[in-house]
Amino acid sequence: MRGLFAFVAGGLFGAGLLVSGMTDSRKVQGWLDIFGEWDPTLAFVMGGAMLPMAIA
Amino acid sequence: MQQEWIWGLAGGGLIGIAGAVYLLINGHIMGASGIVGSVVDGTAGNQTWERVWFIAGLFLLPTILSFWVGPRDNFITDNLWAIAAAGIFVGVGTRLANGCTSGHGICGMSRLSLRGFVATVFYIGAGGLSIILFKDLLGVV
Numbered sequence: 001m002r003g004l005f006a007f008v009a010g011g012l013f014g015a016g017l018l019v020s021g022m023t024d025s026r027k028v029q030g031w032l033d034i035f036g037e038w039d040p041t042l043a044f045v046m047g048g049a050m051l052p053m054a055i056a
Numbered sequence: 057m058q059q060e061w062i063w064g065l066a067g068g069g070l071i072g073i074a075g076a077v078y079l080l081i082n083g084h085i086m087g088a089s090g091i092v093g094s095v096v097d098g099t100a101g102n103q104t105w106e107r108v109w110f111i112a113g114l115f116l117l118p119t120i121l122s123f124w125v126g127p128r129d130n131f132i133t134d135n136l137w138a139i140a141a142a143g144i145f146v147g148v149g150t151r152l153a154n155g156c157t158s159g160h161g162i163c164g165m166s167r168l169s170l171r172g173f174v175a176t177v178f179y180i181g182a183g184g185l186s187i188i189l190f191k192d193l194l195g196v197v
Contacts, residue, residue, distance in 0.1 A: 005081040006106040010113030012074035013086065013158070018118045018125075020067020021060060026131045032183040035192060041064040046161060048068025049075065053166035056076035 020045040075163050082106055087159020088114075089150035153179070 021027050022045060030039025078086035084103070091107045094100035100107050133139065150156040153175050155164065160179075164172015190196050 002082055003106045003109040005077055006110040007113040009074040009078040009082070009086060010110035010115075011117030012070050012077065012113075013088070013110075014114040014116075014118040015121055016067040016070030016072075016074060018067070018121055019070060020064045022067065023118075024131055027060075029187060032180065032187045033191065034184055035188070039060075041060050044061045044064035045068035045071070046165075048065040049072035049162045050068075050166045052069060052072035053075045053079075053162055056079050056166075 016045075016049070020048075071158070071162060072166075075158070075166075078110070079163070085155075085159055085163045086110075087155045087163065089147075089156035090154070090159055093147075093151060149179075 017023055021041060027039050027041050030037060031042035033039075075086040078084065082103075091100075091110055095104055095107050095111070098104075146156070153160065155172075155175060157179070160169075160172040160175035165176060
């Protein structure tokens with residue numbers, strides 16, 4: 001049972017990374033690249049993830 | 057661009073729900089580096105199997121989704137030496153810091169953990185500095 005939930009959690013985590021575009025290294029670099037074309041997507045990913053976590 | 061942050065928020069929400077499930081059911085912080093590391097070095101003990109299941113889900117579901125949405129380019133360099141070096145840095149760094157983006161950044165900061173905030177500030181700062189070094193100064197990326 002714990003294994004099943006761990007499997008689901010892992011799947012959700014991976015799906016979240018895919019959906020949010022965090023498998024695209026340009027977006028991660030874009031977040032860090034403050035002098036270039038700054039990409040704030042990662043901040044939204046963090047914010048979106050912290051909300052359910054904070055409730056838990 | 058306007059849609060990207062919505063997808064970011066949605067994907068982040070999925071990651072957060074994943075972290076919440078893992079914390080509530082499995083009773084541990086969902087840190088990707090710690091989960092993989094403890095399985096490899098054997099410190100996971102009797103939690104080894106559920107962690108293996110976590111890793112399996114982490115690989116399987118996005119793989120299945122990729123068939124549905126089509127393959128996406130990850131824009132990672134095809135220089136294998138650079139990838140290997142980056143992997144070693146990430147591995148050593150996350151072990152030294154006891155966590156990575158998921159553990160410190162998402163789970164740690166959500167729990168208002170001081171260690172999580174400190175780690176997040178430093179790894180984002182270090183990432184920004186390395187972009188300045190490699191992109192703006194050396195011009196290699």
